[in-house]
Amino acid sequence: MKIQQNYTNDINLKIKRRRWMNVGAIYLILLLFSVLFMGTFLFGAMSSLKDNPSKWPPTLKTEQLSLKNWIGVYILARQGGAGGFFGELKSGHEVSLQITYKYPTGVEIIPPEAIIPKRFKGAGRAALDLDKEFTADFVEIKLIEEISRTSVKNGTQVSYKISIVNSSQKDFDELPIDLVVPYKVKFKKATFSPNRIERLGMVQSWNNLVGGVIPYIFHNHFRVFNENYSRSTGKRLFTTWIYNSFFITIVKVITTLIFASMAGYALARLKFYGRNYLFVLILFSMMVPGQVTFISNYLVLRDGIFGFTKLFGGGSLLNTFTGLIISGLVGATAVFIMKQFFEGLPREMEESARIDGASTYQIFAKIMLPLAKPALGALTILTFQGVWNEFFWPLVVLTSPMDKFTLTIGLLSFKNTYASGAFDWGPILAGAIISALPIIILFIVFQRYFVEGISFSGIKG
Amino acid sequence: MENRWSSLKEKTAPYVLLSPFLFGFIVFFSYAFIRSLYFSFTDYDLFSIPNWVGITNYINLFKEHLFTRALRNSLTFAIIVTTLQTIFALLLAVVMNQKIRGIKYFRTAYYMPSVTSSIVITLIFMWMFQRKGVINYLLTLLHQYGLTIGVFLALLAGIQFLLVFKEKLRGRQVEYLEPSYIILSIILASIITYVFKDFGIIKPIEAKAVDIFWLNTREKVPFWAGPFAFPRPLGAIMILNIWTTVPTFMILYLAGLQGIPKALYEAAEVDGAKGWQKFWYITVPQLKHITFLVVTLGLIGTLQMFDQVKIIGNQAPLESTITLAYYVYQSAFPGASAPKVGMASAAAIILAVLTLTVVLIQKVFSGEGRGLRD
Numbered sequence: 001m002k003i004q005q006n007y008t009n010d011i012n013l014k015i016k017r018r019r020w021m022n023v024g025a026i027y028l029i030l031l032l033f034s035v036l037f038m039g040t041f042l043f044g045a046m047s048s049l050k051d052n053p054s055k056w057p058p059t060l061k062t063e064q065l066s067l068k069n070w071i072g073v074y075i076l077a078r079q080g081g082a083g084g085f086f087g088e089l090k091s092g093h094e095v096s097l098q099i100t101y102k103y104p105t106g107v108e109i110i111p112p113e114a115i116i117p118k119r120f121k122g123a124g125r126a127a128l129d130l131d132k133e134f135t136a137d138f139v140e141i142k143l144i145e146e147i148s149r150t151s152v153k154n155g156t157q158v159s160y161k162i163s164i165v166n167s168s169q170k171d172f173d174e175l176p177i178d179l180v181v182p183y184k185v186k187f188k189k190a191t192f193s194p195n196r197i198e199r200l201g202m203v204q205s206w207n208n209l210v211g212g213v214i215p216y217i218f219h220n221h222f223r224v225f226n227e228n229y230s231r232s233t234g235k236r237l238f239t240t241w242i243y244n245s246f247f248i249t250i251v252k253v254i255t256t257l258i259f260a261s262m263a264g265y266a267l268a269r270l271k272f273y274g275r276n277y278l279f280v281l282i283l284f285s286m287m288v289p290g291q292v293t294f295i296s297n298y299l300v301l302r303d304g305i306f307g308f309t310k311l312f313g314g315g316s317l318l319n320t321f322t323g324l325i326i327s328g329l330v331g332a333t334a335v336f337i338m339k340q341f342f343e344g345l346p347r348e349m350e351e352s353a354r355i356d357g358a359s360t361y362q363i364f365a366k367i368m369l370p371l372a373k374p375a376l377g378a379l380t381i382l383t384f385q386g387v388w389n390e391f392f393w394p395l396v397v398l399t400s401p402m403d404k405f406t407l408t409i410g411l412l413s414f415k416n417t418y419a420s421g422a423f424d425w426g427p428i429l430a431g432a433i434i435s436a437l438p439i440i441i442l443f444i445v446f447q448r449y450f451v452e453g454i455s456f457s458g459i460k461g
Numbered sequence: 462m463e464n465r466w467s468s469l470k471e472k473t474a475p476y477v478l479l480s481p482f483l484f485g486f487i488v489f490f491s492y493a494f495i496r497s498l499y500f501s502f503t504d505y506d507l508f509s510i511p512n513w514v515g516i517t518n519y520i521n522l523f524k525e526h527l528f529t530r531a532l533r534n535s536l537t538f539a540i541i542v543t544t545l546q547t548i549f550a551l552l553l554a555v556v557m558n559q560k561i562r563g564i565k566y567f568r569t570a571y572y573m574p575s576v577t578s579s580i581v582i583t584l585i586f587m588w589m590f591q592r593k594g595v596i597n598y599l600l601t602l603l604h605q606y607g608l609t610i611g612v613f614l615a616l617l618a619g620i621q622f623l624l625v626f627k628e629k630l631r632g633r634q635v636e637y638l639e640p641s642y643i644i645l646s647i648i649l650a651s652i653i654t655y656v657f658k659d660f661g662i663i664k665p666i667e668a669k670a671v672d673i674f675w676l677n678t679r680e681k682v683p684f685w686a687g688p689f690a691f692p693r694p695l696g697a698i699m700i701l702n703i704w705t706t707v708p709t710f711m712i713l714y715l716a717g718l719q720g721i722p723k724a725l726y727e728a729a730e731v732d733g734a735k736g737w738q739k740f741w742y743i744t745v746p747q748l749k750h751i752t753f754l755v756v757t758l759g760l761i762g763t764l765q766m767f768d769q770v771k772i773i774g775n776q777a778p779l780e781s782t783i784t785l786a787y788y789v790y791q792s793a794f795p796g797a798s799a800p801k802v803g804m805a806s807a808a809a810i811i812l813a814v815l816t817l818t819v820v821l822i823q824k825v826f827s828g829e830g831r832g833l834r835d
Contacts, residue, residue, distance in 0.1 A: 026561060329484070447569050
């Protein structure tokens, strides 16, 4: 009896263990796929923080994500007189950078030479900043002082303290610095890591000693906003594009919701001449590529919808949001989704309302629409995603000025802005990540609707 | 009077409800479609009055090298991407169709590539496909540690086989890919590989960095495929496109999988069907409708591929990436030279006809009696 009992226990334990191992194997596979699907984004997002995202070999190590650097940046920014997160070099303040070099045996130990360079930021801004006041003209390097010297293998390790003082009456938001050492002298460490090490390690260069932690981490993201200004209005282009994208998306979502449910209801429940033909045509239109219709649509907008806009004193609808919106009030797919949904609802309520004397409009507004909430939820998300990500049609309609661009077209223009010569991938990646954020947040919050939306447009019916 | 008014209101109701949609549908689809068809038989250039030229445009198109290249690229792209993404989506859906804790989070994570815009994804991929980019770096690592990985995989297969064989000798029913043994095999194989490496029996190869031009090249891959080879930049776009579309189609398949009656699998198990037999004889046929939908949507999507070509732009030779959709755009808005709207429209009509034909052929071959999405 006891042996029997032991035996059963044994088997139970084995089954249990096996089940756990099965689950473990599945999780392992799932994790591998996660790396495949998410890794790309995360790595792109991390690299968008780097000074040079194209550095070879690519590595996960990001200076901008090291606690040691954050502390160093914070301390320097505090010395500058403003906050540690958003820093400044205020009048009368002094900042001091500590830096350690290794001098190999045989190399003469001389302190590094410090230069405050005059740098322009980006191409777009430089044009507007001709009378820029350079920090270099107002602050001075007070002293370069040796603070310690220790013997190490094959050489000497020497630490210096470099103090910079702002004795002018002005405050500055940036303080770049270049340190030059003789050849073969090795940079070891500093209060925080330099942004670049150039010329075989002879030059260590910092973009901004007093910027504060946030601008330090999101350096490229700040560049995206700060370096692109509109030629005509002087406003920040990237902010304008975000605003444009939100405006167009929200308007189109609203028109789509209203008009798609109206048309969907009519197609699903009302009898009228040519209903079936219309439905076949809608299906047909869903298969026809946008490239077939865009030339005519371009002309229609150019001529102000057959000259109709002239009645209101308008002209061409090219390069206007009106044009972009009016040509995409409601898509065939949206109507299709709503039609399929309304067809799936029971008829009883509608019929009894009709017997009670309700009109078609009343039935639609008071009975059908409230029932359509789940479909409308899915449709909202689908439309938002579709319009936010739309590329081809805005590319055709919005060509100039750059103030009129949506985010997708604006990002495309980044390829020109930051690719004269070598690609400056930092701001390009940063811009891409920022523009994906709203949709990713929306997705995380409403992911149920995303999945439902796909099923609605695909499976139902 | 009151009655007549309300009766009129009822009669016109469908048209009133439809009117906003019909406005757009007539002006921006029907009219545009017919006008494109008309333009395709003219020499229109956006500015002067169009002249009727018959089918000259269509004939000229097939004489133009760039167009035939675009046609070929589009077809290759559509066939390869649709096939691969359908297979991957199905396999991924089967893996994801588990009732374990946290599966929802994984689904969310996997779906991420499908919600972001083509420009974001393409820019990130362009960065990864650089000469000194992530993809080439991973390939370099693969080259350097190829032997190590090979030894590991061989050990893994060997140990797994031994474990399963041992169980089989005892007369137990075990599958060769039994997951619980795989874990054990992975652990054992890792330990042995590590020991080998530690004793210097296997060493990473001192290889140069892989230097593949992914975008800026006219090279064709695979080199042995002869006339069926396609430009490597197109291959890069294929990889990126499969990566972004698989999750969407996976969700369609998941919904389908949940609709398959459990009884079918139970009956098959009673008859002694193994894992892959169940997959091949139950899952695949039961998902036939979904597969039709996935293939149709895939074909429509891939034949229209435009964004990636435009975004990659001059980073790759135009000839290597051009698709029909891009050809149409490029002919209508060529930048410096005069727009060839006639040619563009003809190419667009060919693209539309091609899409419809491919979907129809697909429908006939899959034996799907019902209409699209029906």
